[in-house]
Amino acid sequence: MVEKRTPIPIGEAVKKVMEFARKGETELISIDDSHGRFLAEDIKATHDVPHFDRSPYDGFAIRANDTKEASPTNPVELEVIDHIGAGMVSSKTVGPFQAVRIMTGAQMPNGSDAVVMLELAKEANKDGKKFISIKRPFKKGDNVSFRGEDAIEGQVLIKKGTKINPGIQAVLATFGYSKVPVAKKPVIGVFATGTELLEVDEPLKPGKIRNSNAHMIAAQIDRAGAEVRYLGKLHDDFETCFEAVRKAINEVDLLITTGGVSVGDYDYLPAIYEKLGAERLFNKVAMRPGSVTTVAQFGRKLLFGLSGNPSACYVGFELFARPIIKTMLFSEKPHLRKEKAILAADFPKANPFTRFVRSTLTIRDGKLVVSPSGLDKSNIVTSLATANSLTILPGGTRGYQRGTEVDVLMLEDETGSEWPW
């Protein structure tokens, strides 16, 4: 008997899964290891930046007032009373018609209120004293970086959930975050099912194929920012599978299996979920590929039964598992980023169900254009290699013409969408 399954709309399926989304845990790690991780807390300025008035150039700290009358025909002469490098602080106070030689980044000496750049000051020695002459007037504050100009103490600079990039590393270092609060990487268990699967280093055999899904999913998990725990290949035997799943579920934050969710005679996952006492959220989604994607929850932990077809498996992960992982990483926009693009090629296939077409998104004259990245059968692995996006083609049409505006989900983006459906 073939089991009858009722497909639910994609948006509804995502919503059912997201009811079990929860924030992850925080860990403190060294700043040296934090690039690419996700902030678990807002990052605040721990002091003003600059935390003193400073010179942005090499030059001379002066009193602007002294240069009021300066002009090419009436240069003003100032005595250089001290000489400080970056990191030094002058003990002297700049008085009338005095100046202090100052390096980029150095603190403004007392009394000074402007900086004359090196190129604009002519130096001279007279009677063992140093002087500069200046041929134009300066205003108070000229060439000074003021305290707090860049950031005020207590100000939130970066929101939690943000992926740490090089600029954020600079901010963390500036504010003394030698330890950085980041989201602990969720641990994602992966089982591959199917006796047809060979390991990558095994030679091909009649009727068999190599296990590509486990490696693909592992990379998808890594790309999403989580940690992979590959639990091995399950053979097509019910009791073995059941025990393996039951044991694994306690050791991971969520569990993914690839294959075994269809209605074939060796598709044990639905029965395993049932015996486990897990609540099935859905076992059919109105979409292609990935319609047999099955998700269950057991003690509020999610079990993802993804299709054994590479592309269906890929899409199922990105739509359903990724937002759960991203939520654990504190993202406020856990779903794939959705943008509009122009279809650059016809898609003549009739489209009874909403279709996620593996595609290549690019930019032409500042506009997004997208084309399918290869054949679009769900078993076609090579088109996944060049895909950087999924074009959403809503169902109920006879196909799509080149030039049509379509929605596209971006696969290699960290911005995300709040709710793309």
Added chain:
Amino acid sequence: MVEKRTPIPIGEAVKKVMEFARKGETELISIDDSHGRFLAEDIKATHDVPHFDRSPYDGFAIRANDTKEASPTNPVELEVIDHIGAGMVSSKTVGPFQAVRIMTGAQMPNGSDAVVMLELAKEANKDGKKFISIKRPFKKGDNVSFRGEDAIEGQVLIKKGTKINPGIQAVLATFGYSKVPVAKKPVIGVFATGTELLEVDEPLKPGKIRNSNAHMIAAQIDRAGAEVRYLGKLHDDFETCFEAVRKAINEVDLLITTGGVSVGDYDYLPAIYEKLGAERLFNKVAMRPGSVTTVAQFGRKLLFGLSGNPSACYVGFELFARPIIKTMLFSEKPHLRKEKAILAADFPKANPFTRFVRSTLTIRDGKLVVSPSGLDKSNIVTSLATANSLTILPGGTRGYQRGTEVDVLMLEDETGSEWPW
């Protein structure tokens, strides 16, 4: 005396650096570690995919010819003579009015040439034998994935220099690449100079700032795909700096210093390069920020003297050091990707030199728009945190109006440009 330096155009500076670009080395690593690395060789199909004709669905393998007359009023009955799972091969040959039950991914049995999906076959038992009845005709090849449909043996599937993504992992696994030829990560040495620098875990002191550049550059190196070797902080003493640089140069593929390249009294780098006997490629570039960027070569190894200002340092790395690293990673497009975007805010500052404005690039209705990501002084660190791009504003203008089309360099993109200047 202030040294007079002659600025050279950006494109010329990049060209001078790129004369010393060279391909990197190859190493074989486990497929389990290869996600995010760069392919050092073209990846070819090592066999046809599928490597046998197979069923993309659960159903029955049949001879299409037998169903010629089938209709709702005239169902055709076929005897089910075998039952095979994925990974199994039937030893039987499908004869006239016979069928073999077949699982998704299983090899087509001899004699069969089409697959009837499970939902379209009505099963029945008669006299201990199994039968199916079918109510519509099938054509030869219906629902069959043919050998070589996805890839032909020997075909180049992915070009070297490509960053390995999840789809590529699937391809590598499919073709048995348990060891993957990737570019060895170049080792990039980093020195920070400046006595004003405190370590990240030190409390603030008057006139001093924490060393943010080293952490920022380390993340930029990591983002570019290379390995960081942080060599520590150099103090403002010539002999110490010279010995440290001379020693380091033999241990790394390229050497970056931050700070010490200006014309200030403690800017030793130019003199160190000279004493070393290194050939200076340039010491001033007609751009803001980063005009003091100095690059030298010593035995064809590049020494990058980046500015001590965070933003100037950041830009100097991305324009000059990144393409050298990407070339070692076998990229054919080693430079930052350049695209056109619409300026979403006025940029009223007069612009005597070409300016690289830290900016946030986003998409509105399928079009790229860009705005400055904060204040644009070169010592402003927080605007780097939100920057995902650099807007190029060519020099010689009084500013730019909102709505103007501008060129933008994308910082978080792996596509790259061949030559963006």
